[in-house]
Amino acid sequence: MSDALAVDAVGLTKTYGTLTAVDRLSLQVGQGEVYGVLGPNGAGKTTFLRMLFGLIRPDSGTLSILGRSWSRDGIRTLDGVAGFIESPKFYPGLTGRKNLQLLAGLDGGVSGSRIDEVLETVDLTARRYDKVGGYSFGMRQRLGVAAALLRDPRLLVLDEPANGLDPAGIRDMRALIKRLATSGLTVLLSSHDMAEVEDVCDDVTIMRTGSVVYHGSITALRERAPEQAHHLHTTDDDRTAQLATARGLEVNPADAGLAVRGPQAEIDALVAEVVGGGIALRALARRETPLEALFFMLTEPDTDQPAAELATTGARP
Structure with a gap:
């Protein structure tokens, strides 16, 4: 060869x-x-x-x-x-x-x-x-x-x-x-x-x-990939969003619930806190994987973050 x-x-x-x-x-x-x-x-x-x-x-x-x-x-x-x-x-x-x-x-x-x-x-x-x-x-x-x-x-x-x-x-x-x-x-x-x-x-x-x-x-x-995102829906999404923000998690509105992104351990702790506080959990599911999220950030033209900030471009030396 x-x-x-x-x-x-x-x-x-x-x-x-x-x-x-x-x-x-x-x-x-x-x-x-x-x-x-x-x-x-x-x-x-x-x-x-x-x-x-x-x-x-x-x-x-x-x-x-x-x-x-x-x-x-x-x-x-x-x-x-x-x-x-x-x-x-x-x-x-x-x-x-x-x-x-x-x-x-x-x-x-x-x-x-x-x-x-x-x-x-x-x-x-x-x-x-x-x-x-x-x-x-x-x-x-x-x-x-x-x-x-x-x-x-x-x-x-x-x-x-x-x-x-x-x-x-x-x-x-x-x-x-x-x-x-x-x-x-x-x-x-x-x-x-x-x-x-x-x-x-x-x-x-x-x-x-x-x-x-x-x-x-x-x-x-x-x-370079972001943290894992989850779809979260409870009987009190407003309160859940407050609890998530207090834990330093990224929270955005999503269809029938919230999109919550952050370390898995913090997501788990949030769910425990929500349920322990008497808020019923209606839905919990993973969204796109971290690499899929990065792929969309890199390839979608309306991304808020420039590609140069997300990944290094250049041919192999």
Whole structure:
């Protein structure tokens, strides 16, 4: 294995008329990492992946993949790279195995045992002779991963792999990505779901309207996240708000109750004080996780706190 970065993007910019889809994006993905590119719809994630696959060219900036670049190496830039953008498509009237056989033929062909191997990797062995038209959306997503793995890639690129899946499908996709990561494969995935990225990624780039608002590790991001928020509703929310404020908790009105943010120990003590004081508790539930709250602060345009104050921007040194 070479020492080259799996992905080395510096100052990538892509515009469409007056729209800047990607604005001076720089990020570096080391080999063996699971790296997330996170942001809401329209943040520029898919545009970046299209540049990576050579489907579009940047207006400025440089991009190398496993030590190769489109300007110097042409189609060989994708040697060792596989994946999909948006949802993978298959022939619904053919079986999963036959679809993979046809796709492998476009790449020069592989052995039948290799096809069976990748189907086993994505837990589709039992359905390999079923027509894809009968597959669930999650199964088709996993078949897309199997198709990418046929190339035995060093870099696997997945665009919103859990998008549109039900909870069981999300669980299965996350488990699959974790298994692939243990093999030493580099995985670059885009997502708009902080929980997905937090669960599987080592490092993350967060984007908003084409620009980077955070580069760094998930661990460092957690250190910048606000305290956990809870939704709290009682028979006397005004008195509860007074008690919460006296404990130094952040309190804001919320639908049918209060949004209370602060250390978990203080939240627990507040609940005990409220109940002990004869106020009945009607509802208590966690709101978004601290990382989800930070994600919204970083990516929502009407946030009261500037992104620079919430997270450090900059490419890996």
